[in-house]
Amino acid sequence: MTRSGLLGASVVAFSIAASAAALAHAGAGEAQGARGEAEPREPRVLHHLASDFVEDEPGARVLAALEARVLHFGGRTWLRLDASPIGPRVVAPPGYRGVAGSNRRTAEEIAAALADGRLEVRVRGPRGTARGHAFAGDLSEVLERRLLPDGRVEHVTASFEAPCRDVRFEVDLGGEGTHDVEVLLDGRVRIRATVRLAGGRARIERLESLGAHDGDAS
Amino acid sequence: VSRLFASAALLALLGAGVAPSLAEEPASAPVADDVWDAHDGEGRWVLLRTAPDRFTGPLGSRWVPYLVRRGEWDLLEWVVLATANSQAIEALEKAGRPTWVRAAVWALGSRESHALDSAALRLKTHAPLVRAWFARHAKTQAQLPPPARTFAEHLAAEGGAVDEAGAAALAAPYNPVVLLAALLPPREVVPFGDRLRAQPGVTYLHQVERALDMLGESGFVGSPWLDHLGALLAHPVPAVRRAAALACVPRRGDIPAEALLARLESPAESADVRSAALLGLSLSPDPAVRARILVIGSDPLHPAFTAAVSRLADVDDGFAIMLWNDLDASAAGPTVQAFLQAERRRLSARIAAQKGDSLGQRIPDMLALAAHVEMTAHPLEGRLLPWTLHTIGAALAAPEVRAALETLAADPPPEERATPSEAARAERVRLHARALLAKPPAPTRAR
Numbered sequence: 201m202t203r204s205g206l207l208g209a210s211v212v213a214f215s216i217a218a219s220a221a222a223l224a225h226a227g228a229g230e231a232q233g234a235r236g237e238a239e240p241r242e243p244r245v246l247h248h249l250a251s252d253f254v255e256d257e258p259g260a261r262v263l264a265a266l267e268a269r270v271l272h273f274g275g276r277t278w279l280r281l282d283a284s285p286i287g288p289r290v291v292a293p294p295g296y297r298g299v300a301g302s303n304r305r306t307a308e309e310i311a312a313a314l315a316d317g318r319l320e321v322r323v324r325g326p327r328g329t330a331r332g333h334a335f336a337g338d339l340s341e342v343l344e345r346r347l348l349p350d351g352r353v354e355h356v357t358a359s360f361e362a363p364c365r366d367v368r369f370e371v372d373l374g375g376e377g378t379h380d381v382e383v384l385l386d387g388r389v390r391i392r393a394t395v396r397l398a399g400g401r402a403r404i405e406r407l408e409s410l411g412a413h414d415g416d417a418s
Numbered sequence: 419v420s421r422l423f424a425s426a427a428l429l430a431l432l433g434a435g436v437a438p439s440l441a442e443e444p445a446s447a448p449v450a451d452d453v454w455d456a457h458d459g460e461g462r463w464v465l466l467r468t469a470p471d472r473f474t475g476p477l478g479s480r481w482v483p484y485l486v487r488r489g490e491w492d493l494l495e496w497v498v499l500a501t502a503n504s505q506a507i508e509a510l511e512k513a514g515r516p517t518w519v520r521a522a523v524w525a526l527g528s529r530e531s532h533a534l535d536s537a538a539l540r541l542k543t544h545a546p547l548v549r550a551w552f553a554r555h556a557k558t559q560a561q562l563p564p565p566a567r568t569f570a571e572h573l574a575a576e577g578g579a580v581d582e583a584g585a586a587a588l589a590a591p592y593n594p595v596v597l598l599a600a601l602l603p604p605r606e607v608v609p610f611g612d613r614l615r616a617q618p619g620v621t622y623l624h625q626v627e628r629a630l631d632m633l634g635e636s637g638f639v640g641s642p643w644l645d646h647l648g649a650l651l652a653h654p655v656p657a658v659r660r661a662a663a664l665a666c667v668p669r670r671g672d673i674p675a676e677a678l679l680a681r682l683e684s685p686a687e688s689a690d691v692r693s694a695a696l697l698g699l700s701l702s703p704d705p706a707v708r709a710r711i712l713v714i715g716s717d718p719l720h721p722a723f724t725a726a727v728s729r730l731a732d733v734d735d736g737f738a739i740m741l742w743n744d745l746d747a748s749a750a751g752p753t754v755q756a757f758l759q760a761e762r763r764r765l766s767a768r769i770a771a772q773k774g775d776s777l778g779q780r781i782p783d784m785l786a787l788a789a790h791v792e793m794t795a796h797p798l799e800g801r802l803l804p805w806t807l808h809t810i811g812a813a814l815a816a817p818e819v820r821a822a823l824e825t826l827a828a829d830p831p832p833e834e835r836a837t838p839s840e841a842a843r844a845e846r847v848r849l850h851a852r853a854l855l856a857k858p859p860a861p862t863r864a865r
Contacts (some may be wrong), residue, residue: 245733251553255531261531263531284692287771288767288768288770288771289765289768289771289772292732293530294529294530294667294668295634295667295668296664296667296694296697296698297669299732300731300732300764300768301764301767301768302734303799305530307531309532345697347660347664347690347693347694347697348690349690349724350690351688351689351690351692351693351721351722351725352689352693352724352726352753353693353697353724353725353727353728354724354726355757355760356756
C-alpha cells in the first residue's frame with residue numbers, strides 16, 4: 201500500500217513518519233532532477249514523504265496515514281497531500297469489529313469534513329499566500345470483522361451511506377524557495393508541510409501536525 | 419486525565435469534535451413514522467440497534483435529528499450511554515435536557531478517543547455548571563466511573579465559577595447498579611425478534627447487550643463488573659455468552675480471563691462462542707493466553723482458527739508470519755485458506771511498517787512470551803524463543819530497543835510484588851535482556 205494519511209478527528213497531533221522505510225517504500229518518489237529532460241506525459245514525483253496521524257499522547261495510536269508528494273508537470277509544480285483511513289500502521293477503533301489497518305471513525309470524519317466544506321489548504325511562499333483545493337481522493341475500503349454463527353471470522357467492507365474516500369489536498373508551489381503548506385480544519389491549522397524548491401529539485405523538509413497548543417491559525 | 423483536559427483545550431481551539439449542526443434536517447428519516455409509532459421504547463431501541471450503521475457516521479446524522487424531532491430524549495440518552503455518540507450529547511444539551519451532563523460525564527469513560535474528547539470539550543465549555551453539578555452530588559461521587567471522578571477532581575482543582583442554580587436543575591448521576599441491572603439477567607433471556615413491544619417480565623437479549631455497551635463506554639474496571647462479565651460467560655443462553663465475550667475485546671487485560679478460557683477450551687461450547695471468547699482474550703497481556711492463541715492460530719481445524727488468525731494479524735509481533743508460512747490450511751477449505759493468506763499479507767505489511775519505537779514498546783511483552791514458552795516447555799519454544807531473540811537482536815541499533823532492554827535488564831525494585839512464577843519469568847526476561855545488550859548492535863536493522 202502506498203497511501204498514507206491524515207485527518208482523524210480527535211484531537212491529535214501528527215507524528216511524522218518520514219522514516220527511511222517509508223521513503224524506500226515510496227520508491228519512485230525520491231527527488232529527481234528535472235532540468236534538461238523532456239517533459240513526460242504525466243506528472244513526475246519530485247519528492248515524497250509519508251507520515252502518521254496519531255493521538256496526542258504518549259504511545260499514541262495511529263488513526264490515519266498521510267502521504268505528501270511534490271509533483272511537476274507542464275511547467276507547474278505542486279504539492280499533493282493524500283490522507284487515508286487505510287494504512288498498515290493505522291489502528292482500528294476499539295471493539296471486536298475493528299480490523300487493524302483501517303479506522304472507520306477516521307473515515308467518517310474525513311467524509312463529514314469534506315461534505316461540510318470544513319477543510320482548506322493554503323501555501324505561503326516567496327510569492328505570497330495562495331489557496332489550494334481539498335477534494336475526495338481514492339475510494340477507501342474500511343474493513344470490519346464479522347463473527348459468523350459457525351464460528352468463522354471474516355472481514356467485510358464496512359457499509360457507509362456515502363462512498364468513503366481519502367481526502368486529497370493540492371496546492372501550487374510557484375517558484376523556487378521555501379513554501380509552507382497548511383491544511384486547515386474548521387479554520388485551524390492541522391497539518392503543516394515545508395517544501396523547498398531549489399535548482400529544479402524539490403524536498404519536503406517537514407510534514408507535521410501541530411501540538412496541543414500551536415494550532416492557532418495566523 | 420491531563421490528556422482529557424489538553425484534548426478539550428485543543429478541541430476548543432480547533433472547533434473540532436463538535437458534530438455538524440443539528441438544525442439541518444436530514445433529507446430523509448431513517449424510519450417511517452408509522453413504523454416508529456407502532457413500537458414501544460424497547461422496540462424502537464431494537465430498530466436503532468439493527469440499523470446498518472447503528473449510530474455513527476452519516477446514519478448517525480440521520481438518526482439523532484430524527485430522535486430530536488420525535489422528542490425521544492430517553493432513547494437519545496441511551497444512545498449516549500451505549501455509544502458515547504457526540505451528536506446525541508449535543509442534541510441533549512441543545513434541547514436543554516436535564517440529563518445531558520450526566521450522560522456526557524458517562525461518555526468520559528469511552529475507549530474511543532473521538533467520543534471521549536468531544537464529551538470532555540462539551541463539559542469544559544460549561545465548566546461552571548459541571549463543576550457545580552459534581553459538587554452538588556459529591557456524596558455519590560464514588561458511584562461515578564473512574565474517568566468521571568478524575569475529571570471532577572481536575573475541574574474542582576482548576577477552581578473558578580460555579581453555576582449552582584443551573585446544576586440544581588440537572589438530573590442526578592446514575593446509580594450504576596440500577597442502570598446496568600441487565601448485566602445480571604435471569605436464566606431465561608430471549609431475542610426480541612420482530613415483535614413491536616416488550617412483554618412485561620421478559621428479559622431480552624438486546625437489553626443485556628445494551629448494558630454491556632454501556633459498561634464498555636463507562637470506564638468501569640475491576641470488581642464487581644468483572645464478576646458480572648464472568649457470570650454472563652456462564653449464562654445458559656449462548657447468545658448471552660457470546661455478547662459477554664465480545665464485550666471483553668476492548669477491555670484488554672481487565673477481563674475475566676479464566677471464564678473466557680473456559681468457553682474457548684470447552685468442546686461442548688458452540689463454535690461462535692468459542693471464537694468470541696478468543697477475541698475477548700486477544701488483547702490479554704498474559705503470556706500463557708498469547709501462546710495459546712498462537713497455537714490455535716496454527717491449527718486450521720480448530721473452531722476458533724479464523725478468529726485467532728484475524729486477531730494475530732492485528733496484534734502479533736511477527737512470529738505468526740513464520741508459523742503461517744509453513745501452514746497448510748487446505749483441510750479447512752478454500753475460504754479459510756484464502757483468509758489465512760490475506761491475513762498473512764496484512765500482518766507482513768503491518769510489521770514491515772513498524773518502526774523502532776513500536777518495537778521498543780513491544781519488547782517487554784515479546785520477552786515475557788518467549789520466557790513463558792521457554793519455562794513451560796511449550797510446543798512453540800523451539801521456534802518462538804530463537805525468533806524473539808533474533809528479532810530483537812537484529813534491532814539493537816535502535817535507541818528505543820536498547821532503552822527497553824536496559825529497563826528490563828535492571829534489577830527489580832525490592833518492593834516488587836509478584837507470584838513465584840511471575841518472579842521467575844521476570845528473572846528469565848532479565849537474563850535475556852542482559853544477554854542481548856551484551857551483543858554488538860548489527861550495523862543495520864533487519865526485520
